[in-house]
Amino acid sequence: MKLNAIGAAICGVGLLSSASAFADSTADCHVGAYRLASGPVVDIAPSEGDTLRWRLFTGETGQLHRQADGTWKSTLGWSDRPDGKSVSFSDCEKGDVAFGADRGHRIAFDTTDTTFVSNGVKLVGRLVMPRAQGKVPVVVLVHGSEHDSARDFYSLQRMFPAQGIGAFVYDKRGTGASGGVYTQDFETLADDAVLAMRQARRLGGARVGRIGYQGGSEGGWVAPLAANKAAVDFTIVSFGLAVTVLEEDQQSVMLDMHFHHHEGDTPKALELARAGERVIETGGKEGYAEFDALRQMYRNEAWYKDVHGDFVWLVLPLDKAQIDEAVKQLDFHTPFRYEPMPVLKSSTTPQLWISGGDDLEAPSAETARRIKSLIADGKDYTFALYPGAEHGMTQYELSPTGERVSTRYAPGYFQMMADFIRNGRIGAHYGEAAITQPSPRSAAHSVAQKE
Numbered sequence: 001m002k003l004n005a006i007g008a009a010i011c012g013v014g015l016l017s018s019a020s021a022f023a024d025s026t027a028d029c030h031v032g033a034y035r036l037a038s039g040p041v042v043d044i045a046p047s048e049g050d051t052l053r054w055r056l057f058t059g060e061t062g063q064l065h066r067q068a069d070g071t072w073k074s075t076l077g078w079s080d081r082p083d084g085k086s087v088s089f090s091d092c093e094k095g096d097v098a099f100g101a102d103r104g105h106r107i108a109f110d111t112t113d114t115t116f117v118s119n120g121v122k123l124v125g126r127l128v129m130p131r132a133q134g135k136v137p138v139v140v141l142v143h144g145s146e147h148d149s150a151r152d153f154y155s156l157q158r159m160f161p162a163q164g165i166g167a168f169v170y171d172k173r174g175t176g177a178s179g180g181v182y183t184q185d186f187e188t189l190a191d192d193a194v195l196a197m198r199q200a201r202r203l204g205g206a207r208v209g210r211i212g213y214q215g216g217s218e219g220g221w222v223a224p225l226a227a228n229k230a231a232v233d234f235t236i237v238s239f240g241l242a243v244t245v246l247e248e249d250q251q252s253v254m255l256d257m258h259f260h261h262h263e264g265d266t267p268k269a270l271e272l273a274r275a276g277e278r279v280i281e282t283g284g285k286e287g288y289a290e291f292d293a294l295r296q297m298y299r300n301e302a303w304y305k306d307v308h309g310d311f312v313w314l315v316l317p318l319d320k321a322q323i324d325e326a327v328k329q330l331d332f333h334t335p336f337r338y339e340p341m342p343v344l345k346s347s348t349t350p351q352l353w354i355s356g357g358d359d360l361e362a363p364s365a366e367t368a369r370r371i372k373s374l375i376a377d378g379k380d381y382t383f384a385l386y387p388g389a390e391h392g393m394t395q396y397e398l399s400p401t402g403e404r405v406s407t408r409y410a411p412g413y414f415q416m417m418a419d420f421i422r423n424g425r426i427g428a429h430y431g432e433a434a435i436t437q438p439s440p441r442s443a444a445h446s447v448a449q450k451e
Helices: 004-010 017-021 186-207 219-229 245-259 263-281 288-298 320-327 341-346 365-376 413-423 440-450
Strands: 032-036 041-046 052-056 061-066 072-076 082-089 096-099 102-106 110-118 121-129 136-142 166-171 208-216 234-238 351-356 381-386 394-398 404-409 434-436
Touching: 032 096, 041 096, 061 082, 110 186, 121 136, 121 186, 136 186, 136 219, 136 413, 166 186, 186 208, 186 219, 208 219, 208 413, 219 234, 219 341, 219 351, 234 413, 245 263, 245 365, 263 288, 288 320, 341 365, 351 365, 351 413, 365 381, 365 434, 381 413
Parallel strands: 136 166, 136 208, 208 234, 234 351, 351 381
Antiparallel strands: 032 041, 032 102, 041 052, 052 061, 061 072, 072 082, 082 096, 096 102, 110 121, 121 166, 381 434, 394 404
């Protein structure tokens, strides 16, 4: 989750490769949100190489592949299996789309590109507002750990405005067009998010109603921290965590053992994981001898091959020299021991937490327990768990080799966020989500504080 950049470096993939892989499609003039004649909105976004990705607000998605005749054929979710959909676009100036048998036209938004400065670093952002009269809620989209440009690849910057909600998107420091050096320092990133929120308020002016954050993955640590630094109306955490980075990796290893039927060997796997985490946390300076001894002791046992975790897998195949070489590139100031609970306990901001029951990168069980305990203590928090959903809030199928292949977003996921942005409340039913609501008393107290 947070340490995907480590994976790129250790596996020998240059950190610029992901950006260059998207280079052709980011400039594609077909990118946009289209309202179909039958009513729904389909968002067209960049994807890998020269492909595009479509999304519906109900959660269906597919990848579009350009054909020789200029049309585009879709494959289901993130699979390579055709789903029968054919898409074609008019010339870019006209802005029409044929989505299967349906027809649509690109939605025009009020879009303002901007720059702002946070702690001496120039950040590049964009406010996207629906063309409507009066106030609208605005959501600031907070990065995960990815290195790609959020302005290029975050489809929520159009999906929310198509639903009457403003969105502010920005490239975090060290990514896209923003300056500075990439970091995973949550305090620094929270400062940036606060400045982004204030810039959104300034640009939106009198049209800004409720305003708050939506943060996915790593953004789930950053957004609540930002909300404590400067008051906002709401915070949404998508597939984020209420535990430390180290605990996240350990919980992921426990799930590895569960899903591969090695529960009895979980203590050994955790012993190995903690040793590997120490090597990563200290940049290779401490713990290698103990880690290597455990590898040698356990490497021939049946469970060993199934140890992955969120990031410990990265060092499992490496010798000391390889680890030392890799960590030279990885000084991201990751706060491995950051404790989110004090921030969550002190917050007065209504929060919506959405987790996936099968998330291996951000295991949900302990986070669910902690957020539900805060709800029981009277916090104005809401927790929603989608059984069978993984990281990114997607559903999946298993390939013939047993690998997960995402097929769509969990039904109701996007609608749940939109409702919370508008009202600070959600309904009772969103697909298969199991929802824990705040007590009426805590909800009423939050409303009174805002009035």
